[in-house]
Amino acid sequence: MQIAIGLYEKMTALDAMGPYAVLSQLPDAEVVLCAERAGRLSDDNGLLHLEVEAGFDDVSTPDILLVPGGFITRTMAHEGEPIVEWIRAAHPHTTFTTSVCTGALLLGAAGVLDGLEATTHWSAYGELESFGATAIPERVVRRGKVITGAGVSAGIDMALTLVGITHGGVVAEAIQLGIEYDPQPPFDSGSPSKASAEVRELVTAVMGHD
Amino acid sequence: MQIAIGLYEKMTALDAMGPYAVLSQLPDAEVVLCAERAGRLSDDNGLLHLEVEAGFDDVSTPDILLVPGGFITRTMAHEGEPIVEWIRAAHPHTTFTTSVCTGALLLGAAGVLDGLEATTHWSAYGELESFGATAIPERVVRRGKVITGAGVSAGIDMALTLVGITHGGVVAEAIQLGIEYDPQPPFDSGSPSKASAEVRELVTAVMGHD
Numbered sequence: 001m002q003i004a005i006g007l008y009e010k011m012t013a014l015d016a017m018g019p020y021a022v023l024s025q026l027p028d029a030e031v032v033l034c035a036e037r038a039g040r041l042s043d044d045n046g047l048l049h050l051e052v053e054a055g056f057d058d059v060s061t062p063d064i065l066l067v068p069g070g071f072i073t074r075t076m077a078h079e080g081e082p083i084v085e086w087i088r089a090a091h092p093h094t095t096f097t098t099s100v101c102t103g104a105l106l107l108g109a110a111g112v113l114d115g116l117e118a119t120t121h122w123s124a125y126g127e128l129e130s131f132g133a134t135a136i137p138e139r140v141v142r143r144g145k146v147i148t149g150a151g152v153s154a155g156i157d158m159a160l161t162l163v164g165i166t167h168g169g170v171v172a173e174a175i176q177l178g179i180e181y182d183p184q185p186p187f188d189s190g191s192p193s194k195a196s197a198e199v200r201e202l203v204t205a206v207m208g209h210d
Numbered sequence: 211m212q213i214a215i216g217l218y219e220k221m222t223a224l225d226a227m228g229p230y231a232v233l234s235q236l237p238d239a240e241v242v243l244c245a246e247r248a249g250r251l252s253d254d255n256g257l258l259h260l261e262v263e264a265g266f267d268d269v270s271t272p273d274i275l276l277v278p279g280g281f282i283t284r285t286m287a288h289e290g291e292p293i294v295e296w297i298r299a300a301h302p303h304t305t306f307t308t309s310v311c312t313g314a315l316l317l318g319a320a321g322v323l324d325g326l327e328a329t330t331h332w333s334a335y336g337e338l339e340s341f342g343a344t345a346i347p348e349r350v351v352r353r354g355k356v357i358t359g360a361g362v363s364a365g366i367d368m369a370l371t372l373v374g375i376t377h378g379g380v381v382a383e384a385i386q387l388g389i390e391y392d393p394q395p396p397f398d399s400g401s402p403s404k405a406s407a408e409v410r411e412l413v414t415a416v417m418g419h420d
Contacts, residue, residue: 012231014227014230014231014389017223017224018224018227018228020223020224020257020258021222021362021363024255024257031255032257033257033258045241047230047234048243048260049260049262049263050258050260050261051250051259051260051261052259053259101390139392140394140396150392151390152231152388152390153231153366153389153390153391154390154392157393157394157396160396160397161396164396164397170406170408170409172396173397173399173406174413176397176399176400177400177401177405177409177410177413178361178413178416178417179362179363180331180332180361180363180364180400180401181363181393181395182363182364182395182400182401182404183363183366183393183395184349185370185386185391185392185393186350186367186370186374186382187370187383187386189383189386189387190386190387190390190391190392190393191390191392192387194392195383195384195386199380199383200387202384203384203387203388206388
């Protein structure tokens with residue numbers, strides 16, 4: 001089983017690194033971090049620099065395809081963008097095509113979400129629906145072989161859900177225990193419905209909204 | 211405010227990337243990823259390669275020091291190891307000295323935890339206590355200016371706790387909403403007390419135990 005995590009300049013690192021922490025523990029899977037071309041790329045903060053060893057051409061038919069999000073997706077999500085064309089070409093051959101956060105906009109631009117229910121970061125439901133999807137405010141949405149996760153940290157839940165499907169509950173639970181994923185957030189403001197109006201307004205002012 | 215995240219060859223990436231996702235959102239903090247020397251290092255899977263731009267010497271007096279974990283800490287946690295000496299020299303000057311997972315063993319080797327209660331990955335309580343600490347099975351443990359987090363994914367909870375202390379609840383809650391940290395694990399096996407005996411034995415066989 002080959003799992004390709006498609007990266008790009010200015011992605012949000014945790015979107016990729018959460019699922020990577022889960023999927024890299026599978027004993028029988030090859031996880032490949034790939035990008036338009038091998039070489040250096042930096043995250044959305046410009047602080048984290050990765051050396052990617054595989055280009056999209058090296059991983060053209062992954063069993064599982066995963067794309068992280070980032071603000072930059074709002075301008076990348078169109079035909080002709082290398083990662084969009086990679087998704088479009090690979091998707092018919094995958095077992096699962098998956099995204100975290102606004103990675104869903106890249107799936108949308110590749111035509112993967114047309115007529116489908118899906119999720120993304122809560123601030124990007126409008127953009128998601130511009131690709132013919134119906135946005136659902138759930139943590140993880142599976143429709144057939146397409147699995148989308150909500151914002152950033154939801155990639156961990158998405159990946160554990162995926163492993164539960166591909167490898168069964170015991171393997172998923174073992175990985176959960178291995179990464180001690182027993183979340184205990186010290187605050188309870190992780191979704192717009194739970195956050196205070198003050199916090200919602202603060203974040204919306206920075207991130208934009210529908 | 212300067213926040214230094216100290217990296218090393220074979221660290222576990224999510225241990226660093228969880229807190230990084232939180233701390234990099236602080237508007238008034240400089241987050242520096244650093245290592246023994248600038249250059250390339252790879253994670254414990256050998257799949258993720260980072261280009262680190264700062265050496266420990268470039269970040270000798272950070273306000274907040276954070277170290278991630280990894281299996282390799284069990285052999286690194288001794289005097290003379292560069293990251294241990296960096297922690298030892300920096301700790302007297304920090305506002306907070308913090309760790310995720312078995313990063314606590316590096317704090318221990320630097321003498322930071324002697325006589326203190328702390329936490330680490332559940333499989334490493336014995337090693338932690340060899341440094342004079344008392345291991346506590348809690349998600350995040352704060353004792354004075356030393357904050358330790360449990361295994362791998364606990365770094366997100368640890369970092370939000372830290373931001374709540376340094377910047378107040380509204381800023382921490384805004385970051386939580388920004389990364390949509392509303393965890394909904396599809397399974398409930400994130401700690402040894404919650405996992406089934408089958409899952410516990412499976413993971414213990416791979417990771418070792420006390």
